[in-house]
Amino acid sequence: MTSYVVTSAPPNPNGDLHLGHLSGPFLGADILSRHLRQRGHDVRYVGYSDEHSCYVPRRAAEIGSTAYPTAKLFGDRMENTLSLGAMHHDWFTRPLTDTTHTEFVQRFFLELWNAGALKVEELPVFRCEPCDRYLYEAEVRGECQFCADPSDGVYCEACGLAQDPAGLANPKCTSCWQEPGLTTLRRIVFPLDDYRDRLQAYYAEAQSKAEWRPRLISYLEGLFERALPDTPISREADYGIPVPLEGWEGHILDTWFSGIFGYAAATARLSEANGDKAEWERLWTNPDTKIVNFIGFDCSFSHAVLWPALLLAQGTLTLPSQVVINEFYRLEGDKFSTSRGHAIWGGEFLRRVNADALRFHLALTGPEREQNNFSMKEFADTVSTVLAGGIERWTDTVLDLLAQDFQSVVPEAALSVTFLDEDRAELPARIAAALGAETFSPQKAAAELAVIVDRAVDDLRQLSLVRAAGPREEYAARLVAHLELLASVAVTSAPLMPGWSAHLAGQLGVPVDMTTQMPKWAALDARLVPAGTQLPDAAPLFFHELS
Ligand SMILES: [Zn+2]
Numbered sequence: 001m002t003s004y005v006v007t008s009a010p011p012n013p014n015g016d017l018h019l020g021h022l023s024g025p026f027l028g029a030d031i032l033s034r035h036l037r038q039r040g041h042d043v044r045y046v047g048y049s050d051e052h053s054c055y056v057p058r059r060a061a062e063i064g065s066t067a068y069p070t071a072k073l074f075g076d077r078m079e080n081t082l083s084l085g086a087m088h089h090d091w092f093t094r095p096l097t098d099t100t101h102t103e104f105v106q107r108f109f110l111e112l113w114n115a116g117a118l119k120v121e122e123l124p125v126f127r128c129e130p131c132d133r134y135l136y137e138a139e140v141r142g143e144c145q146f147c148a149d150p151s152d153g154v155y156c157e158a159c160g161l162a163q164d165p166a167g168l169a170n171p172k173c174t175s176c177w178q179e180p181g182l183t184t185l186r187r188i189v190f191p192l193d194d195y196r197d198r199l200q201a202y203y204a205e206a207q208s209k210a211e212w213r214p215r216l217i218s219y220l221e222g223l224f225e226r227a228l229p230d231t232p233i234s235r236e237a238d239y240g241i242p243v244p245l246e247g248w249e250g251h252i253l254d255t256w257f258s259g260i261f262g263y264a265a266a267t268a269r270l271s272e273a274n275g276d277k278a279e280w281e282r283l284w285t286n287p288d289t290k291i292v293n294f295i296g297f298d299c300s301f302s303h304a305v306l307w308p309a310l311l312l313a314q315g316t317l318t319l320p321s322q323v324v325i326n327e328f329y330r331l332e333g334d335k336f337s338t339s340r341g342h343a344i345w346g347g348e349f350l351r352r353v354n355a356d357a358l359r360f361h362l363a364l365t366g367p368e369r370e371q372n373n374f375s376m377k378e379f380a381d382t383v384s385t386v387l388a389g390g391i392e393r394w395t396d397t398v399l400d401l402l403a404q405d406f407q408s409v410v411p412e413a414a415l416s417v418t419f420l421d422e423d424r425a426e427l428p429a430r431i432a433a434a435l436g437a438e439t440f441s442p443q444k445a446a447a448e449l450a451v452i453v454d455r456a457v458d459d460l461r462q463l464s465l466v467r468a469a470g471p472r473e474e475y476a477a478r479l480v481a482h483l484e485l486l487a488s489v490a491v492t493s494a495p496l497m498p499g500w501s502a503h504l505a506g507q508l509g510v511p512v513d514m515t516t517q518m519p520k521w522a523a524l525d526a527r528l529v530p531a532g533t534q535l536p537d538a539a540p541l542f543f544h545e546l547s
């Protein structure tokens, strides 16, 4: 058994989560956590709402509110969406009302400061005189100094690179849309390039044990072609976690600095809730603990570069074993956009559609290695061919025949049915390879399941031919082979479709583990639906075709 801490990137509470958000870090982290748990590992899935982010006051100003109610409103909405999608964390911190988060961030900042790992520099900064404020990130919009795409003041969504302080081209204040002036400001800085060699050794080691996705690898290669930038970690601003030093009143710690300690704080809150307050530290200081971060590509710099370097400087906490990135998910061919209203909101959508159907489709089409697209038509097709008209039609037909011909008692099977038995034998290893942390690809797992379902549904015609004209022994064997394959689908599909898996397991008499709410993976080692098992009556339909 291995201990895992799984995290998903902290969402900004400036709106509900849309399908683009759900398709990436949240679904990925949830699927991995479920699969590892099913295999008997010890898993903590944690995260937090990025409530101290400068995007919160910006959003508050847009809706005529203030920061706290804005963070509360959208934080509640996001959590509701995650619950509807069955992908909520084990612990999700709301930092504005959680003192542990602030304590951790300030404590680790002081540790680094006292160890001499940070320095102070006078750096250029944009300043809007009419608005009387400095512009760092959400406060300024312009063009990325590296790729010229539209960007805010720190990380470019398109190329993932950090702008130099006041490096953004053609800057405009996002409040008055005037061009800001330029001045300088005293800021606390982390000298990232000092950790260059140790970071590269860390990547080599981590990537020898797990497959990091290609775009992150090439991003890191590009970044290391030149000196790594000194990274400012403080700002003079009135919203955020204060710098806990005398003489720094009115300065806050950048959320891009805080994040890694936010994950540790969330783990600590979970440990506390589980009745063992000190446990988080044992987990985070044990080099054998596997920490897996799920992020969108645009968070690569913080998760794969800055935070590992901060942990190297800190010296006792364990670095991530893996950073799993995803690309952008598009909607009907165009980028999801909150501001243009081109989005499908998770909360609204999940009230209309089956959560497992959406999870399966997002897994199947998720932007793992390249941008991918969501379309309603393709979603309806997935439901129609793989789910309602696939896996459920298969289940109903098989259980119906068993009821009609064997009074729902599983018969003895003396013969084997080659391809069904082979699929049954190979499915566990194939899904385990796709859902293990080292080569994680829910897309591969969903595609494997779709192929199995397709082949099985195809065989239903053969099954009815044998039933009508073949020897009874052959018919019984074929029916049993279908039942056994269905049961293995009930077990292996649990991380992707937890609701369906439990439903199907119930229909087939496969035990569901009370702790994980999933059938145990180890059950696959033996016959799942033994001869003589009396199966329950037919259940109501689970999936529904989308109009
Ligand atoms: Zn860029």
Ligand SMILES: [Zn+2]
Binding pocket: 128, 129, 130, 131, 173, 174, 175, 176, 177, 178
């Ligand atoms: Zn302004």
